[in-house]
Amino acid sequence: MNNRRFLTLGIVAVVLLALALWVAQPDYNQHTTSRLFLPKLSGQLSEIDHLSVFGGSETARAELKKVDNKWTLQQRSGYPADSKKVGGLLIAVAEANIAETKTAKAENHAKLELEDPLKADAKSQLVKFGGGGKDFAVVIGKQERGGSYVRRDGQDQTYLLDRVLTVPNEATDWLETNIVDLSSADVSAVDETAKNTPPVHLARGENDLWQLSEIPKGRKAKAASMLGAAAGSLSGLYFSDVRPASELKGDPVKHAEFHAKGGLHVEASGYEADGDTWVVFSARVDPLADASYQAAETEPVSVPPAVAKAASTADAAKPEADQSASDKAKQAAEKAASDKAAAAKKAHDEALDKARDITARVDGWAYKLPGYKLTELFKSMDDLLEPLEDEKKSESKSDKK
Secondary structure (H helix, E strand, C coil): CHHHHHHHHHHHHHHHHHHHHHHHCCCHHHHHHHCECCCCCHHHHHHCCEEEEECCCCCCCEEEEEECCEEEEHHHCCEEECHHHHHHHHHHHHHCEEEEECCCCHHHHHHHCCCCCCCCCCCCEEEEEEECCEEEEEEEEEEECCEEEEEECCCCCEEEECCCCCCCCCHHHHECCEEECCCHHHEEEEEEEECCCCCEEEEECHHHCEEECCCCCCCCECCHHHHHHHHHCCCCEECCEEEEHHHCCCCCCEEEEEEEHHHEEEEEEEEEECCEEEEEEEEEECHHHHHHHHHHHHCCCCCCHHHHHHHHHHHHCCCCCCCCHHHHHHHHHHHHHHHHHHHHHHHHHHHHHHHHHHHHHHCCEEEECCHHHHHHHCCCCHHHECCCHHHHHHHHHHHHC
16 A cells, blocks of 8 residues: 555646646746847837837937938938948847846936936937837936846836847937049049138149149148148038028038049038038039030040051052051050940949939038048148248247247
């Protein structure tokens, strides 16, 4: 009887142990889904069409809206935002997993920089976004151990995510700040004008060295490399702020025109407003470049007289069966003309594409440039001349001090 009882108890114990192990076995699929911070977001990403960022105030620091499938910043009159920054943040939030569950006590939120983001001096950021009838709101705190502390807005429970969520703090940090990218190698001349100063004309000269025209008597131009620096001022040009060009009043006080390959012309006009210089850009292809390109295509082929004479002499000394030297010279000339026309067409087409691209980006906008970029862009005659002897002595004394 005792043996049977022990056997029964043993069987029961084994069954209970097996049941306990089965219950304890993790369901990995469920675990993965449940550990996403915002599990409902991944299927909603394509419909997100608005995003706002708050921090230290009830007024949004940045408000972004998707218009015609492009993100725009409302604080800058709908100027295009950097889609990589917006998309990168949304994808990061959608894919973020909960690494650790942290405190649910509101009094401890400040330690994780997850305090009320609308209060003054708050270190936390509130990001609201949504679309397609669904909205999300996330409070983002400090970073630690390769992740960000977060909580859902309106909830006290906090978490440490498995990744860092980077949120640009200022409105202008969301913008696509590139304006123009014109290599100095493609620029052949620069013209500069400003009020109450002599005009400036820079052009490539012998050996491709930059030269300054109309140098005042008794003055000397700076080194060619320094003159050419102005030609590179449109290379990788970006802005620090932007506003509608319609807000500017009066006439420009500075103007620069860049003559580039293929007949491309890029112009920059500087306006004074609110104590700053704002620059309006435009781009076009010179009609004369169109005529030059077409002429290169239709220009009749001609063999230089010296080559023709040499070929004629060689023909007289060769059998008639051989191809004449004059035919070879003509073929070479035809190939040279064809190559010239092809190069002209390529340069012309690239100039047209560049002009369209620049116009699509800058039309209707005025830009505030970083100080050093503004200095590079607008050059006066004095900027391009060697200092006078008195100025050199003054600079030398200043250096010694």
